[in-house]
Amino acid sequence: xxxxxxxxxxxxxxxxxxxxxxxxxxxxxxxxxxxxxxxxxxxxxxxxxxxxxxxxxxxxxxxxxxxxxxxxxxxxxxxxxxxxxxxxxxxxxxxxxxxxxxxxxxxxxxxxxxxxxxxxxxxxxxxxxxxxxxxxxxxxxxxxxxxxxxxxxxxxxxxxxxxxxxxxxxxxxxxxxxx
Amino acid sequence: xxxxxxxxxxxxxxxxxxxxxxxxxxxxxxxxxxxxxxxxxxxxxxxxxxxxxxxxxxxxxxxxxxxxxxxxxxxxxxxxxxxxxxxxxxxxxxxxxxxxxxxxxxxxxxxxxxxxxxxxxxxxxxxxxxxxxxxxxxxxxxxxxxxxxxxxxxxxxxxxxxxxxxxxxxxxxxxxxxx
DNA sequence: ACGTGCATGTAAAGCGTTACATGATTAC
DNA sequence: GTAATCATGTAACGCTTTACATGCACGT
Numbered sequence: 001x002x003x004x005x006x007x008x009x010x011x012x013x014x015x016x017x018x019x020x021x022x023x024x025x026x027x028x029x030x031x032x033x034x035x036x037x038x039x040x041x042x043x044x045x046x047x048x049x050x051x052x053x054x055x056x057x058x059x060x061x062x063x064x065x066x067x068x069x070x071x072x073x074x075x076x077x078x079x080x081x082x083x084x085x086x087x088x089x090x091x092x093x094x095x096x097x098x099x100x101x102x103x104x105x106x107x108x109x110x111x112x113x114x115x116x117x118x119x120x121x122x123x124x125x126x127x128x129x130x131x132x133x134x135x136x137x138x139x140x141x142x143x144x145x146x147x148x149x150x151x152x153x154x155x156x157x158x159x160x161x162x163x164x165x166x167x168x169x170x171x172x173x174x175x176x177x178x179x
Numbered sequence: 180x181x182x183x184x185x186x187x188x189x190x191x192x193x194x195x196x197x198x199x200x201x202x203x204x205x206x207x208x209x210x211x212x213x214x215x216x217x218x219x220x221x222x223x224x225x226x227x228x229x230x231x232x233x234x235x236x237x238x239x240x241x242x243x244x245x246x247x248x249x250x251x252x253x254x255x256x257x258x259x260x261x262x263x264x265x266x267x268x269x270x271x272x273x274x275x276x277x278x279x280x281x282x283x284x285x286x287x288x289x290x291x292x293x294x295x296x297x298x299x300x301x302x303x304x305x306x307x308x309x310x311x312x313x314x315x316x317x318x319x320x321x322x323x324x325x326x327x328x329x330x331x332x333x334x335x336x337x338x339x340x341x342x343x344x345x346x347x348x349x350x351x352x353x354x355x356x357x358x
Numbered sequence: 359a360c361g362t363g364c365a366t367g368t369a370a371a372g373c374g375t376t377a378c379a380t381g382a383t384t385a386c
Numbered sequence: 387g388t389a390a391t392c393a394t395g396t397a398a399c400g401c402t403t404t405a406c407a408t409g410c411a412c413g414t
Contacts, residue, residue, distance in 0.1 A: 003276060004401085010283040020365050033278035035271060037403065042367055065410045067365060084280055085291055087298040090306065092214060094273030097182055099212035099336060101263055103329040104189040110323060112264055119266040127269065144289060144355065150282040153354070157278060157347040164343030168336040175332070176323065183373085199393050216375065221395055244382045246393060 004044055005053075007034050009072065009080040012054055014147065016071040019045050029151060032131070032158040045070060053079060102172070110176050117176075121169045128162040135159050183223055184232075186213050188251065188259040191233055193326065195250040198224050208330060211310070211337040224249060232258060281351070289355050296355075300348045307341040314338050 007030070011022050022045075023038040036044075045068075048054045053076030057069045072080070098120050105113050135155045142148035186209070190201050201224075202217040215223075224247075227233045232255030236248045251259070277299050284292050314334045321327035 001401095003274070003279070007279055010279070010286075013283070013286065018365075019367090030282065032272055033275045033282065035274065035402095038366080039368080039404085040402070046367095061364075062411055065365065081286065084283060084286060085295075087295060088276060090299075090302040091274075091276050093211055093337075094275075095182070095214065095270075096212045096273075097267060097270050099333050100182070100186055100189070102336070103209065103212065103333045104192070104263060105329045105332065106324050106326055107189075107192065107260065107263060113323075116264075116266060120269075123269040141354065144292075145285050147285055150284045153284065153351050154278050154282045156350060157281070157344075158272075160343045160347045160350075161340070164339045165336075168332075168339045171335060171339075172332050175320070180372095197393080198395090202393095214374095217394080218376085218396080219374065225395095240392075241383055244393065 003034075004036055004040060005048065006080060006083045007036070008041065008044055008048065009053060009076055009083075012070050012072045013077060013080055016057075016069050018067050018069055020067065033154060048076070052076070114173065114176050117169055117173050121166065121173075124162060124166050124169065128159070128166060131155065131159050131162060182213075183215055183219060184227065185259060185262045186215070187220065187223055187227065188232060188255055188262075191249050191251045192256060192259055195236075195248050197246050197248055199246065212333060227255070231255070293352065293355050296348055296352050300345065300352075303341060303345050303348065307338070307345060310334065310338050310341060 007026075008022055011017060011025060019038065019042050023036070023041050026034065026036045026041070045054070049056055049070075052073055054070045055073055057071070058066050059069050061067055098116075101116065108116075135152075138148075138152055138155075142152050186205075187201055190196060190204060198217065198221050202215070202220050205213065205215045205220070224233070228235055228249075231252060233249045234252055236250070237245050238248050240246050277295075280295065287295075314331075317327075317331055317334075321331050
């Protein structure tokens with residue numbers, strides 16, 4: 001499937017960038033729907049270079065330190081755009097350890113399960129609050145063709161996702177208390 | 180982390196079962212939050228057998244065909260229950276190819292992105308309708324300690340998850356039409 | 359001088375998917 | 387008879403994580 005390839009290609013399409021910058025993105029904004037370690041990014045960049053999808057320019061930082069700035073090639077851009085326009089199969093349902101435990105909830109006492117839910121709620125609420133605040137930083141909707149549009153809609157999607165998860169946890173808890 | 184181990188252990192805890200049955204579960208109800216192929220299940224069962232977490236009894240089906248029925252051991256049950264009660268880190272945010280594409284939406288025409296959203300909506304709606312119908316088959320809420328309780332709450336969670344995703348897709352679409 | 363961040367890689371191990379491989383049983 | 391389902395495994399490949407490994411630049 002080579003999804004990492006296209007994630008990286010998309011970032012290089014936005015603007016010439018380095019492996020270090022790409023890794024940082026994967027740990028910040030993009031982490032809301034994708035992730036990769038630098039140990040995956042650097043080899044993939046070299047592979048894309050071999051394939052002629054990107055080019056590389058070495059730039060000096062200070063006296064000795066070098067960084068590699070990658071840019072998209074016409075063939076890389078074409079490949080990326082074709083991937084963008086291809087309607088793919090529905091992604092497999094993501095694995096979720098908390099839901100797995102919930103499936104086996106009848107093995108637990110009410111108190112133990114309540115404790116688990118509360119712990120999960122706390123962590124989810126933190127994530128939710130952070131996302132909500134980041135989203136609120138947009139005072140107006142970016143235009144469809146602005147570079148912020150993707151970031152904006154994906155953030156909104158992340159907020160809705162976390163909201164639904166928290167809603168579900170509240171429902172589960174209410175069900176335990178009622179009985 | 181050995182999550183597959185605990186998914187299997189939980190199923191064996193519910194009732195003695197075979198690798199084939201476990202694989203079927205992973206392709207049906209459990210697929211809403213976990214998944215594994217039979218090529219992962221069989222080796223893991225043998226590993227659990229080596230570790231003494233389960234025992235195996237060979238049963239004849241018909242004249243020649245054998246099946247292996249696995250049961251939990253006290254040590255396996257203890258291990259499983261400890262895992263159940265341990266509050267783990269928040270799971271990494273699941274990767275999502277559609278969100279990845281949406282992040283790069285500014286590279287697409289409005290029409291192309293609308294087409295992608297519609298295609299995704301259609302598939303999501305199918306999944307949602309199926310889940311909703313399965314959930315509706317419960318005419319009353321199962322008791323916390325009944326074997327159906329886990330299935331019930333996890334189904335509800337899946338319905339809420341898909342609802343939030345569809346809501347997001349509708350928001351994205353409305354945003355495109357408005358402009 | 360020291361700590362944090364910039365910058366780039368490799369290696370090993372684990373996890374997951376697809377394909378290969380085989381054979382029995384049951385329902386039509 | 388033949389197709390679907392039952393039943394169990396292995397092998398190859400690819401993806402992901404964790405750890406190993408190195409060194410520069412900059413602010414205090």
